[in-house]
Amino acid sequence: MSTLVVVGAQWGDEGKGKVVDALASRADLVARYAGGNNAGHTLVIDGRKIVTHLVPSGCAYPGTLCVLGAGMVLDPDVFQAEVADLQAGGMLQGGELRVSLDAHVIFSYHRALDGLREDRGRAGAKIGTTRRGIGPAYESKAGRRGIRVRDLFDPVRLRARLELNQEFVAPELERLGGGEVRFDVDAELARAAGWAAWLRPLACDAGALIDEAIRAGRRVLIEGAQGALLDLDHGTYPFVTSSTTLAGGACAGLGIGPTAIDKVWGITKAYATRVGAGPFPSRLDGALGDLLRKAGDEYGATTGRPRDCGWLDLPALRYAARCNGLTGLCVTKLDVLATLPEAAVCIGYEGGVAPGVDELEGARPVFAPLEGWGEPDLAARVKAARRLEELPVAVRRYLDRICEFTGVPLALVSVGAGRDQTIFIDEAF
Ligand code: GDP
Numbered sequence: 001m002s003t004l005v006v007v008g009a010q011w012g013d014e015g016k017g018k019v020v021d022a023l024a025s026r027a028d029l030v031a032r033y034a035g036g037n038n039a040g041h042t043l044v045i046d047g048r049k050i051v052t053h054l055v056p057s058g059c060a061y062p063g064t065l066c067v068l069g070a071g072m073v074l075d076p077d078v079f080q081a082e083v084a085d086l087q088a089g090g091m092l093q094g095g096e097l098r099v100s101l102d103a104h105v106i107f108s109y110h111r112a113l114d115g116l117r118e119d120r121g122r123a124g125a126k127i128g129t130t131r132r133g134i135g136p137a138y139e140s141k142a143g144r145r146g147i148r149v150r151d152l153f154d155p156v157r158l159r160a161r162l163e164l165n166q167e168f169v170a171p172e173l174e175r176l177g178g179g180e181v182r183f184d185v186d187a188e189l190a191r192a193a194g195w196a197a198w199l200r201p202l203a204c205d206a207g208a209l210i211d212e213a214i215r216a217g218r219r220v221l222i223e224g225a226q227g228a229l230l231d232l233d234h235g236t237y238p239f240v241t242s243s244t245t246l247a248g249g250a251c252a253g254l255g256i257g258p259t260a261i262d263k264v265w266g267i268t269k270a271y272a273t274r275v276g277a278g279p280f281p282s283r284l285d286g287a288l289g290d291l292l293r294k295a296g297d298e299y300g301a302t303t304g305r306p307r308d309c310g311w312l313d314l315p316a317l318r319y320a321a322r323c324n325g326l327t328g329l330c331v332t333k334l335d336v337l338a339t340l341p342e343a344a345v346c347i348g349y350e351g352g353v354a355p356g357v358d359e360l361e362g363a364r365p366v367f368a369p370l371e372g373w374g375e376p377d378l379a380a381r382v383k384a385a386r387r388l389e390e391l392p393v394a395v396r397r398y399l400d401r402i403c404e405f406t407g408v409p410l411a412l413v414s415v416g417a418g419r420d421q422t423i424f425i426d427e428a429f
Contacts, residue, residue: 002262003220004428005247006330008227009266009320011274012245013300013307015332015414017041019267020057020223022412022422026429027221029213030058031067031206033253034243035225036106036137037078038130040300044417050089054079056223059091065213066092067206070102071243071253073137074149075111076195099199100206100255101150107162108191109169109183110136116176129276130303138242140165149203152196155189162188207255214260219429222250228266228320229357236357239278247324263428265411266326268317270337270398273298273307279361282310282346296336311367313346314405319357321406328411328426329403334395335415338379343370345401370398382415388423391415 006023008014021043024030037053044050045060054074058064068074079099086092110133118131129135140146145168147161162185170183213220224245229235231245244253247264251257271292274280284292292298292309299306320326337343344367351364372394385391391399391413403410411426 002217002429003214003222003260004263004265005222005224005250005261006265006267007224007247007324008245009268009317009324009326009329010227010272010313011229011280012039012226013273013275013298014227014267014269016223016267017043017052017057018414018417018422019265019330019332019412020221021045021060022414022419023221023428024056024058024061024064026219026427027058027064028218029065029067029210030056030221030223031069031210031254032056032072032223032225033069033250034071034245035241036073036134037075037082037132038134038241039225045419048089050086052082052086054082055086055092055097058221059086059096062091062094062096064096065209066097067210067254068099068103069206069210069254070100071249072100073104073106073134073141073243074099075106075132076199078132080195080198097202098204098206098209099149099202101148101203102206102255103149104137104141104146105149105152105192105195106133106137107147107165107188109165109173109188110134110140112173112177112181113169116173116181120176135242143168149199152192152199153203155193158192159185159189205255210254211256211260214256222254222261224250228323229316231323234323234357236278236360239276247326263327264325265328265330266317266320266324266408267330267332268312268320268402269296269332270334271296271312271343272310272316274310275300275303275305275307279363280308280310281349281360281363281365282313282316282367283308284310288340288342291340292336295339296333311344311346311365312402313365314402315346315348316360317402318406321408326406326408329406329408330412330414331399331402331410332414334391334413335379335382335421338373338382338392338395341374343373344368345370345398347405370394372397383421385415386420386423388413388425
């Protein structure tokens with residue numbers, strides 16, 4: 001077993017950074033296949049907090065190759081700054097970074113469009129994007145006007161592509177920005193020349209590289225961005241991200257085939273959160289929601305926005321398990337849920353019929369209380385556990401319930417932000 005895909009099974013922010021970091025210690029190569037710097041992973045290494053937006057979480061291990069796949073969109077300025085930061089922290093010292101020649105590049109006009117649409121778009125049409133230009137960059141790609149990393153190395157082609165984009169984008173900038181924001185081809189070209197020089201040593205045929213690693217029996221870890229319910233095709237459309245978040249997208253986004261994948265793990269928090277607009281039926285509006293937000297420090301790693309908090313939605317998780325073909329579940333932040341005086345889980349919706357993702361808005365959840373919750377030392381015992389058997393009975397019962405409902409066995413449990421606060425049930429590779 002050498003290829004493991006790890007994806008978010010909720011609305012993102014499930015603690016993927018920590019789980020992938022824990023798994024990366026066992027991997028030879030870690031790759032990302034979708035999204036851009038709208039994702040944010042928080043790692044805590046020796047008590048130091050590190051946030052990555054583009055570089056896969058394997059960056060903390062010397063010698064582990066980190067690969068950004070063709071399905072990603074890349075803001076070179078952000079990428080360069082992030083790499084400089086990680087290198088200043090002692091990481092990525094040995095040339096462990098590669099970028100696909102086919103990843104698409106985010107230009108300043110993508111960011112400008114993103115921000116202007118969020119600011120000046122029609123009420124109700126706002127998605128709550130991170131304003132980083134991700135959506136517009138994917139639009140350019142689907143419109144076959146996108147500019148890839150490889151195009152940065154060919155100034156003649158690059159100018160032609162930028163001029164083509166100018167034709168499409170300038171009128172919309174004019175309309176939304178009232179003439180304040182202009183599309184300047186020469187300025188874009190000048191910036192791109194700097195990026196090209198920096199990116200050249202990193203750029204490669206990432207699909208071939210990963211395929212070679214798999215064939216050589218290397219342990220390959222593939223990490224998704226965001227979560228299942230934000231998937232462009234199968235999430236709560238239109239309140240979704242502009243790329244695939246599902247495990248199936250790993251193949252398309254990297255340039256390998258589905259037969260190369262051995263295992264798919266889905267990460268879920270022991271409760272649920274959502275940031276941005278869109279349906280979230282198990283949201284808690286009162287004091288318990290606030291308590292959960294505070295206890296779990298539920299503020300966006302990328303934007304700092306407070307996240308809505310609620311109970312774990314089991315039907316939604318079962319849906320994520322189906323869409324991803326999950327073979328294992330990773331449950332994170334059990335210690336956070338354990339601090340609450342009471343807790344519950346969503347086991348269905350009123351009317352008895354599980355709504356489709358499109359009908360989630362307005363669906364009324366049915367909650368079941370978690371028995372045995374509220375013992376004074378519950379959280380301390382959870383945090384201290386290093387084996388499944390050491391977890392309090394109430395917590396183990398809750399985990400059993402999650403696995404039974406979704407039909408997916410437990411693979412990993414996280415009982416704190418620290419690296420050592422991880423219980424492996426399945427050894428991964
Ligand atoms: P990601 O994008 O999926 O990595 O999600 P976030 O950036 O929101 O990271 C989740 C946050 O929770 C980070 O600050 C982690 O260090 C932290 N975290 C991850 N797992 C656990 C856990 O089991 N318990 C606690 N208390 N914190 C955790």
